[in-house]
Amino acid sequence: MSETQSDSPLLRIENLEKRFDVDSGFLESLRFRGGRIRRETRAVHAVNNISFDVNRGEAVCVVGESGCGKSTVARMVANLLTPSGGEIHYDGQRIDTLHGKALMPIRSKIQMVFQNPYASLNPRMTIGQSLEEPTKFHNPTLSNGDIRDKITGVMKSVGIDPAWTARYPHELSGGQRQRIAIARALTVDPEFIVADEPISALDVSIQAQVLNLMLQMQEDHGITYLFITHDLSVVEHFGTKVAVLYLGSICEVADTRTLFAAPKHPYTKALLSAVPQLKDDSPNHIRLKGEIPTPIDLPDGCPFQTRCPMANARCRAEKPAAFQQPDGAIVACHAVEEGRSEPGVTLQEAV
Amino acid sequence: MTLLSVRDLTVKFATRNEPVTALHGISFDIAQGERVGVVGESGAGKSITGFALMNLLSKPGFIDSGQILFEGQDVTQMSDRAVRKLRGNRMAMIFQDPMVTLNPVLTIGQQMIETLRAHRRLSYDEARQIALVKLKGVYIPSPEERLDQYPHELSGGMRQRIVIAIALLLDPQLIIADEPTTALDVTIQADIMELLLELCRSNMVGLMLITHDLGVVSQVTERTLVMYAGRIIESGKTRAIINDPQHPYTQGLINALPQQTPPGTRLRQIPGSMPTLSMMPSGCPFNPRCELATDLCRANMPDITQFGEVQVACHEVQRLQADLNTAEAAQ
Numbered sequence: 224m225s226e227t228q229s230d231s232p233l234l235r236i237e238n239l240e241k242r243f244d245v246d247s248g249f250l251e252s253l254r255f256r257g258g259r260i261r262r263e264t265r266a267v268h269a270v271n272n273i274s275f276d277v278n279r280g281e282a283v284c285v286v287g288e289s290g291c292g293k294s295t296v297a298r299m300v301a302n303l304l305t306p307s308g309g310e311i312h313y314d315g316q317r318i319d320t321l322h323g324k325a326l327m328p329i330r331s332k333i334q335m336v337f338q339n340p341y342a343s344l345n346p347r348m349t350i351g352q353s354l355e356e357p358t359k360f361h362n363p364t365l366s367n368g369d370i371r372d373k374i375t376g377v378m379k380s381v382g383i384d385p386a387w388t389a390r391y392p393h394e395l396s397g398g399q400r401q402r403i404a405i406a407r408a409l410t411v412d413p414e415f416i417v418a419d420e421p422i423s424a425l426d427v428s429i430q431a432q433v434l435n436l437m438l439q440m441q442e443d444h445g446i447t448y449l450f451i452t453h454d455l456s457v458v459e460h461f462g463t464k465v466a467v468l469y470l471g472s473i474c475e476v477a478d479t480r481t482l483f484a485a486p487k488h489p490y491t492k493a494l495l496s497a498v499p500q501l502k503d504d505s506p507n508h509i510r511l512k513g514e515i516p517t518p519i520d521l522p523d524g525c526p527f528q529t530r531c532p533m534a535n536a537r538c539r540a541e542k543p544a545a546f547q548q549p550d551g552a553i554v555a556c557h558a559v560e561e562g563r564s565e566p567g568v569t570l571q572e573a574v
Numbered sequence: 575m576t577l578l579s580v581r582d583l584t585v586k587f588a589t590r591n592e593p594v595t596a597l598h599g600i601s602f603d604i605a606q607g608e609r610v611g612v613v614g615e616s617g618a619g620k621s622i623t624g625f626a627l628m629n630l631l632s633k634p635g636f637i638d639s640g641q642i643l644f645e646g647q648d649v650t651q652m653s654d655r656a657v658r659k660l661r662g663n664r665m666a667m668i669f670q671d672p673m674v675t676l677n678p679v680l681t682i683g684q685q686m687i688e689t690l691r692a693h694r695r696l697s698y699d700e701a702r703q704i705a706l707v708k709l710k711g712v713y714i715p716s717p718e719e720r721l722d723q724y725p726h727e728l729s730g731g732m733r734q735r736i737v738i739a740i741a742l743l744l745d746p747q748l749i750i751a752d753e754p755t756t757a758l759d760v761t762i763q764a765d766i767m768e769l770l771l772e773l774c775r776s777n778m779v780g781l782m783l784i785t786h787d788l789g790v791v792s793q794v795t796e797r798t799l800v801m802y803a804g805r806i807i808e809s810g811k812t813r814a815i816i817n818d819p820q821h822p823y824t825q826g827l828i829n830a831l832p833q834q835t836p837p838g839t840r841l842r843q844i845p846g847s848m849p850t851l852s853m854m855p856s857g858c859p860f861n862p863r864c865e866l867a868t869d870l871c872r873a874n875m876p877d878i879t880q881f882g883e884v885q886v887a888c889h890e891v892q893r894l895q896a897d898l899n900t901a902e903a904a905q
């Protein structure tokens with residue numbers, strides 16, 4: 224476990240699954256089917272068989288539309304949620320099965336920053352108290368003086384005056400709060416930060432402040448990121464690699480540059496074309512027809528089939544497997560695999 | 575022809591002490607069929623502007639002074655009844671949350687038909703027919719079935735389309751849309767924006783599009799107003815503002831976008847944050863965050879002046895203009 228090879232991924236996610244039961248009570252789960260009453264629990268298929276790696280020093284971005292499972296993946300990686308299937312390995316060690324004491328060292332290595340800068344800090348604690356708590360917990364041997372020094376250090380590194388320790392969260396702006404939330408994650412010297420939409424609730428000028436801070440932490444402390452966002456301009460700027468999710472499944476995983484230069488999956492193409500461009504007043508996005516299925520009643524076959532301009536009979540029957548393209552991109556799509564470039568029908572359908 | 579003309583509009587909020595000022599005497603026009611974007615960060619006063627135009631400001635907020643001339647009539651002087659008739663009929667508003675407009679216990683058809691029949695003398699069947707046409711106009715799949723569905727049975731994007739169909743029911747002259755796609759995903763946002771653009775163009779409907787997304791403004795609007803701390807600090811053709819902004823705040827806002835710096839490099843951030851209403855700095859409200867601020871900026875609020883293609887409120891821009899004038903005179 225200690226022989227860490229620098230070329231093996233820091234985080235490895237393998238066939239990760241998460242289902243949430245939606246019918247909790249016994250009566251709710253009863254269904255009348257085929258002339259009999261049966262017990263069936265319906266489940267939200269939030270994450271379906273997802274695999275990807277995060278190498279040391281990378282910033283891997285997970286993108287996709289609301290409800291596609293981004294936060295669920297993030298919470299499983301941060302050990303805040305137990306997967307229904309699959310494995311998560313960190314630095315060569317399987318972590319999704321760890322409990323209690325065994326989890327402690329991992330908890331200080333992997334820290335999470337949440338979207339809502341209002342909810343992530345306790346309103347009744349001063350900034351100083353909020354920062355002290357995790358510092359003491361993860362460094363039980365430090366003296367009070369050392370703890371104070373450490374807190375002063377992280378506050379400076381996120382650009383907040385250390386004299387503000389006596390203030391309460393409501394006295395800070397959204398951007399300042401989010402910087403404190405990041406400072407809080409940094410107090411335990413993490414190697415890996417899982418950030419779930421850390422800047423989505425912030426204004427553009429403040430987003431830039433927080434994103435710059437995260438870039439600086441990457442340079443100064445060599446932090447590796449799993450960064451959840453729906454903002455593709457942020458992905459292009461910050462991400463080294465991108466995983467595109469749709470309804471809990473991976474569509475495409477590629478280096479950021481490859482993905483933006485040569486998107487392959489029909490959903491990735493539609494997503495990129497939909498981003499409004501600053502210097503161009505002729506909207507020309509790929510129009511998607513059809514409805515988004517619910518993650519409770521996922522269709523057989525490809526999850527994108529109801530909106531995909533390229534869908535055919537095979538797509539409706541068989542879920543596409545992820546496979547690697549010559550440029551390294553990993554794509555799960557029959558049309559890409561078959562080299563079909565035009566919307567159309569397969570031979571069988573035409574006959 | 576001018577559809578809407580706002581003059582020196584000041585909006586205040588009553589507080590336990592002095593009232594605080596949310597809009598400081600703003601003025602702007604919207605021509606018939608013109609699409610105008612209102613941008614700025616949260617708290618700039620964008621929504622308050624929209625609410626004031628519709629006479630929808632709620633309690634501690636009130637219009638302190640100024641005029642809102644819509645088709646020549648001053649909305650601020652109208653009776654409640656006259657304003658209510660205007661609303662929905664001649665002007666309509668679309669909000670970020672479609673459920674502000676939609677009634678959860680009525681079917682889509684009931685809400686549309688009721689709205690139509692409240693304003694026009696129409697039979698039930700005639701109203702239903704119009705509702706269907708409007709639903710088709712916003713590309714709702716199987717519109718007949720939708721009429722009998724409740725809002726909760728529809729997706730967020732579909733609901734916002736229905737809200738647009740309702741806004742268009744009575745053929746208004748002006749639509750005020752406040753962050754209509756902020757809660758939606760990009761692929762859905764792109765569809766809705768394209769739809770709004772197309773409908774406003776083909777029916778010559780004026781649009782006031784409130785958003786913080788400069789990309790959306792760039793794609794949909796012809797003219798842009800940039801707001802900061804309750805003032806319009808720059809306005810002009812959208813292209814001019816995006817390509818060559820003059821006010822330091824507008825420049826900062828555009829430069830801070832990730833697409834404006836090479837991947838992986840530091841973004842050009844604006845230091846600090848927007849002042850709150852009760853802690854407005856004296857002089858130019860942007861001065862605590864502005865690199866160019868001088869003593870003049872800290873003492874006096876700059877007037878709005880023309881610079882090239884845009885109108886700007888900035889002392890430094892005025893100084894630059896004066897220098898240019900002197901240089902020109904010397905030649």
Ligand SMILES: Nc1ncnc2c1ncn2[C@@H]1O[C@H](COP(=O)(O)OP(=O)(O)OP(=O)(O)O)[C@@H](O)[C@H]1O
Binds near residue numbers: 243291
């Ligand atoms: N505790 C839960 N119980 C039931 N369903 C859940 C639960 N948590 C998440 N889900 C469902 O799982 C799916 C994925 O949710 P998740 O929060 O991961 O989405 P997301 O991609 O982060 O979306 P957003 O962009 O809106 O944050 C959604 O359909 C969601 O409703």
Ligand SMILES: Nc1ncnc2c1ncn2[C@@H]1O[C@H](COP(=O)(O)OP(=O)(O)O)[C@@H](O)[C@H]1O
Binds near residue numbers: 615850851
């Ligand atoms: N009910 C209220 N009482 C006091 N201040 C308010 C109230 N509603 C809004 N404001 C203030 O008015 C300013 C402008 O708000 P708003 O128009 O909603 O901003 P925007 O839409 O540009 O984000 C903000 O500073 C906001 O805090």
Ligand code: SF4
Binds near residue numbers: 532535
């Ligand atoms: S597998 Fe078929 S439906 Fe799915 S994205 Fe590819 S072409 Fe479209």
Ligand code: SF4
Binds near residue numbers: 865866
């Ligand atoms: S008036 Fe002064 S402080 Fe205000 S934007 Fe112009 S230069 Fe900056």
Ligand SMILES: [Mg+2]
Binds near residue numbers: 293294419
């Ligand atoms: Mg989420």
Ligand SMILES: [Mg+2]
Binds near residue numbers: 620621
């Ligand atoms: Mg607003």
